[in-house]
Amino acid sequence: xxxxxxxxxxxxxxxxxxxxxxxxxxxxxIEPKSVTLPHDAMILTERKNSKEGASLGFYxxxxxxxxxxxxxxxxxxxxxxWMEFEGVYQDAFVYVNESFVGRCNYGYGNYYLNxxxxxxxxxxxxxxxxxxxxxRSGRWYTGGGIYRDINxxxxxxxxxxxxxTKITPTDVEQDLAVINIETPLNHIGAKLVSxxxxxxxxxxxxxxxxxxxxxxxILGNENTTLKQRLYVRKPKMxxxxxxxxxxxxxxxTIGEEIIDEYETRxxxxxxxxxxxxxxxxxxxxxxxxxxCVHHDNGxxxxxxxxxxxxxxxxxxxxxxxxxxxxxxxxxSRAMLEACDELGLLVIDEFTDVFNNVKVDFDYGSRFDLFWxxxxxxxxxxxxxxxxxxxxxxxCENPQIxxxxxxxxxxxxxxxxxxxxxxxxxxxxxxxxLIVIENMAELMANNPLDSKAExxxxxxxxxxxxxxxxxxxxxxxxLEEGVNELDVFGYNYALNRYEHDTEKYxxxxxxxxxxxxxxxxxxxxxxxxxxxxxxDFCWSAWDYLGExxxxxxxxxxxxxxxxxxxxxxxxxCSGAIDIIGDRKTISYWxxxxxxxxxxxxxxxxxxxxxxxxxxxxxxxxxSDAHANWTWKDCENKPVTIEVLSPAEEVxxxxxxxxxxxxxxxxxxxxxAIFETLYEPGxxxxxxxxxxxxxxxSAVDDTHIAVHVEGEKLxxxxxxxxxxxxxxxxxxxxxxxxxxxxxxxxxEGEGTLQGFGSAHPKSLENYYxxxxxxxxxxxxxxxxxxxxxxEILVTISAENCDTQHVKIEVx
Numbered sequence: 047x048x049x050x051x052x053x054x055x056x057x058x059x060x061x062x063x064x065x066x067x068x069x070x071x072x073x074x075x076i077e078p079k080s081v082t083l084p085h086d087a088m089i090l091t092e093r094k095n096s097k098e099g100a101s102l103g104f105y106x107x108x109x110x111x112x113x114x115x116x117x118x119x120x121x122x123x124x125x126x127x128w129m130e131f132e133g134v135y136q137d138a139f140v141y142v143n144e145s146f147v148g149r150c151n152y153g154y155g156n157y158y159l160n161x162x163x164x165x166x167x168x169x170x171x172x173x174x175x176x177x178x179x180x181x182r183s184g185r186w187y188t189g190g191g192i193y194r195d196i197n198x199x200x201x202x203x204x205x206x207x208x209x210x211t212k213i214t215p216t217d218v219e220q221d222l223a224v225i226n227i228e229t230p231l232n233h234i235g236a237k238l239v240s241x242x243x244x245x246x247x248x249x250x251x252x253x254x255x256x257x258x259x260x261x262x263x264i265l266g267n268e269n270t271t272l273k274q275r276l277y278v279r280k281p282k283m284x285x286x287x288x289x290x291x292x293x294x295x296x297x298x299t300i301g302e303e304i305i306d307e308y309e310t311r312x313x314x315x316x317x318x319x320x321x322x323x324x325x326x327x328x329x330x331x332x333x334x335x336x337x338c339v340h341h342d343n344g345x346x347x348x349x350x351x352x353x354x355x356x357x358x359x360x361x362x363x364x365x366x367x368x369x370x371x372x373x374x375x376x377x378s379r380a381m382l383e384a385c386d387e388l389g390l391l392v393i394d395e396f397t398d399v400f401n402n403v404k405v406d407f408d409y410g411s412r413f414d415l416f417w418x419x420x421x422x423x424x425x426x427x428x429x430x431x432x433x434x435x436x437x438x439x440x441c442e443n444p445q446i447x448x449x450x451x452x453x454x455x456x457x458x459x460x461x462x463x464x465x466x467x468x469x470x471x472x473x474x475x476x477x478x479l480i481v482i483e484n485m486a487e488l489m490a491n492n493p494l495d496s497k498a499e500x501x502x503x504x505x506x507x508x509x510x511x512x513x514x515x516x517x518x519x520x521x522x523x524l525e526e527g528v529n530e531l532d533v534f535g536y537n538y539a540l541n542r543y544e545h546d547t548e549k550y551x552x553x554x555x556x557x558x559x560x561x562x563x564x565x566x567x568x569x570x571x572x573x574x575x576x577x578x579x580x581d582f583c584w585s586a587w588d589y590l591g592e593x594x595x596x597x598x599x600x601x602x603x604x605x606x607x608x609x610x611x612x613x614x615x616x617x618c619s620g621a622i623d624i625i626g627d628r629k630t631i632s633y634w635x636x637x638x639x640x641x642x643x644x645x646x647x648x649x650x651x652x653x654x655x656x657x658x659x660x661x662x663x664x665x666x667x668s669d670a671h672a673n674w675t676w677k678d679c680e681n682k683p684v685t686i687e688v689l690s691p692a693e694e695v696x697x698x699x700x701x702x703x704x705x706x707x708x709x710x711x712x713x714x715x716x717a718i719f720e721t722l723y724e725p726g727x728x729x730x731x732x733x734x735x736x737x738x739x740x741x742s743a744v745d746d747t748h749i750a751v752h753v754e755g756e757k758l759x760x761x762x763x764x765x766x767x768x769x770x771x772x773x774x775x776x777x778x779x780x781x782x783x784x785x786x787x788x789x790x791x792e793g794e795g796t797l798q799g800f801g802s803a804h805p806k807s808l809e810n811y812y813x814x815x816x817x818x819x820x821x822x823x824x825x826x827x828x829x830x831x832x833x834x835e836i837l838v839t840i841s842a843e844n845c846d847t848q849h850v851k852i853e854v855x
Contacts, residue, residue: 047201063111087191089347100609120168133194187591189348284313289389313432337586344624345799374398385433452527588620596664623803625824645690673781692732743780794834
């Protein structure tokens with residue numbers, strides 16, 4: 047089918063747009079406005095303090111309506127019309143010409159709706175999408191509205207089904223790979239037809255590798271699938287180091303007429319899993335250096351752009367990650383494509399809830415009605431992506447411990463394997479939820495001091511989870527349901543690895559979620575045991591909502607108060623912050639993985655020297671970051687964290703030795719120094735001869751801009767990233783600078799988002815002014831509908847104004 051984006055010329059309004067809304071004036075105080083998809087309506091609203099607002103970052107869900115008029119030619123009246131919704135949050139009802147067409151009921155799923163019987167040819171059509179997102183529907187920032195692309199598809203009466211061809215490489219060897227291709231064909235005509243299906247496989251440079259065709263006769267009003275086998279000699283294997291991609295073009299013809307065509311990319315790779323070798327890709331064992339990601343893109347909210355997802359994946363790989371888990375939701379198509387291209391492995395997770403509701407209006411309230419459709423939609427959509435090695439059925443669901451409900455795991459696995467038997471299946475288990483009904487008894491017997499001071503209690507939370515993980519009731523409750531899984535995914539359960547190795551020697555294990563500092567222990571188990579596959583930290587990239595769950599602070603917060611109070615907005619648990627800058631812990635993780643030999647320096651704020659640090663279990667040891675520019679702190683004491691895989695490090699300040707220290711005395715690969723702050727050069731030299739230097743900025747009078755995306759595609763679907771820093775006259779970042787920066791976007795583009803990684807800024811990401819945090823900001827500029835030029839002007843008081851030109855083609 048002919049496929050094109052259907053993103054432009056939508057009219058957006060607040061409320062459902064119903065007669066009752068009009069009667070009661072809901073949304074009447076806000077003028078409907080024209081928008082181009084993708085569109086996150088929630089990120090464009092003011093945050094407000096509320097009792098339960100921390101999970102959403104103090105944003106609030108609303109109901110929305112999107113309306114669009116479009117025309118179809120009379121000449122196409124014999125065609126079929128389908129529409130794909132890649133993501134609408136959360137519960138969408140679709141109407142065409144005042145008739146109900148269908149429902150997109152899962153906010154992270156993709157849906158195909160057949161519009162053929164509802165549209166007019168030769169006159170104007172009207173589509174309305176009503177999005178029900180009022181109330182609290184998620185444990186993190188969900189966004190709201192049509193936040194991913196819509197595609198409209200038109201086909202003949204014989205056409206390739208919407209999900210396209212299914213490609214399965216089998217019998218993969220160095221000299222030959224079998225390529226099994228299944229083509230789903232739908233025929234709505236009354237009479238039988240005879241057609242030919244041609245498949246052509248191309249290499250990454252567009253050279254034809256092989257081709258074959260087959261005739262098939264299809265009866266009237268019949269859907270069928272044609273299965274063919276092609277062969278690729280001396281295939282180039284897809285793996286994390288060389289993610290080689292082939293493409294397959296499928297053409298359906300009747301006589302000489304092309305009836306339909308479809309093209310997809312795929313990779314050739316063999317995955318194996320066993321207790322002696324662990325996970326193997328093309329015969330080589332690979333350990334998973336993993337991280338969890340949510341679906342938002344920071345200052346642009348949840349609006350999904352290809353370049354934004356590609357940028358995230360690239361930066362994560364540069365930081366040492368080789369695997370991602372899409373935490374509690376299916377990964378976007380754009381991010382999967384980036385993982386295919388760049389070589390990251392993916393655990394594709396279905397849902398956060400089963401039939402148990404975690405917050406009032408989440409997916410659990412309708413899971414029993416739609417899970418089979420939604421799960422199959424995910425598996426069909428993601429099948430051809432070589433990056434996907436495993437499906438996770440869900441995240442931390444207590445139902446798997448219920449003797450009746452645990453049968454659901456088997457049903458879900460059977461559903462997946464009815465379409466895909468090539469990948470492995472896991473599920474994330476949180477031990478606390480397995481024994482949640484016994485928590486009062488367990489806490490009463492808790493050896494950890496229930497009267498301990500606050501920060502100790504927060505730090506002991508991980509110890510509490512580890513203690514609970516060995517409760518004998520857990521083994522009994524998990525055995526039936528979890529034994530259906532290929533891989534056991536444990537969240538915050540360090541004590542289980544030795545225990546399971548001894549008691550369940552045939553189990554394959556993985557840390558599907560763990561705190562940042564747990565890596566040291568989980569990586570020890572990963573290297574020690576072949577059947578322990580790796581570690582997925584929470585989280586790889588910081589995100590909106592779950593405000594302050596990974597915070598460090600100098601103000602005491604309440605006992606087991608996991609979320610921060612207003613005005614916190616960010617989780618603060620990422621190895622990379624929301625604008626794409628690596629945090630201190632990301633360098634430490636890279637050293638624990640054995641991937642970084644060079645040392646690193648991070649400095650704690652001297653204004654809080656020796657003040658007590660309060661932190662959650664998902665935080666780094668402090669707020670230290672790479673900065674040696676501290677205004678008004680000359681000759682004041684300062685604490686310095688030196689990270690290095692070497693045994694010993696020596697610290698120098700302006701050429702004079704501060705001292706030598708062994709690493710690992712307080713934390714592996716870390717040494718803590720104290721000295722008096724003086725501007726200049728701070729350098730570490732480790733016992734392996736590697737060094738790292740921080741230099742003070744001498745002023746804050748210049749703006750530096752790095753542009754990613756100097757040429758954008760027209761059509762409103764592309765974005766450029768402008769990384770903004772306050773620097774001195776030598777170009778050195780002034781990480782202590784807090785300057786109000788203004789931005790102006792003119793020409794064939796608009797400002798999509800603008801802001802910093804400050805976790806509790808009161809500023810809005812849609813404003814044209816924002817204050818730097820640690821000297822940094824990020825602006826995201828979106829292309830317009832037409833080719834042309836975008837001019838971006840960036841200015842700040844006492845700084846040289848910068849002008850950036852971006853071409854739209």
